[in-house]
Amino acid sequence: MDLIYLPPYSPxxxxxxxLWRYFKKQVLKNKYYADYATFEQAVETFFTQFESRIEDLKSLLNFKFGIIKAN
Incomplete structure (x- = not known):
C-alpha cells in the first residue's frame, strides 16, 4: 500500500x-424545510437510502484524480 500525501487544503x-458536497446538493440546495423535524427526516432519509445512491457515489468517490505536472 502506498501513502498519498495531500496538500493542507485539498477538498x-x-x-x-x-460525499458532503453530494449530501448538501441532495438535501440542502434549493430546499426549504418548514421546521427542524422535517429537515432531520430528510437527513435521515438520505442516509437510510444510501444503498440506492451507490451508482452516483461510485463516480464521485474514486481515486482517479487528474494529476497536473509542473513544467
Whole structure:
C-alpha cells in the first residue's frame, strides 16, 4: 500500500469532502424545510437510502484524480 500525501487544503482530493458536497446538493440546495423535524427526516432519509445512491457515489468517490505536472 502506498501513502498519498495531500496538500493542507485539498477538498477535491479528500473523499469525505466529495460525499458532503453530494449530501448538501441532495438535501440542502434549493430546499426549504418548514421546521427542524422535517429537515432531520430528510437527513435521515438520505442516509437510510444510501444503498440506492451507490451508482452516483461510485463516480464521485474514486481515486482517479487528474494529476497536473509542473513544467
Amino acid at each position: 477535491n482530493l479528500n473523499l469525505i469532502e466529495r
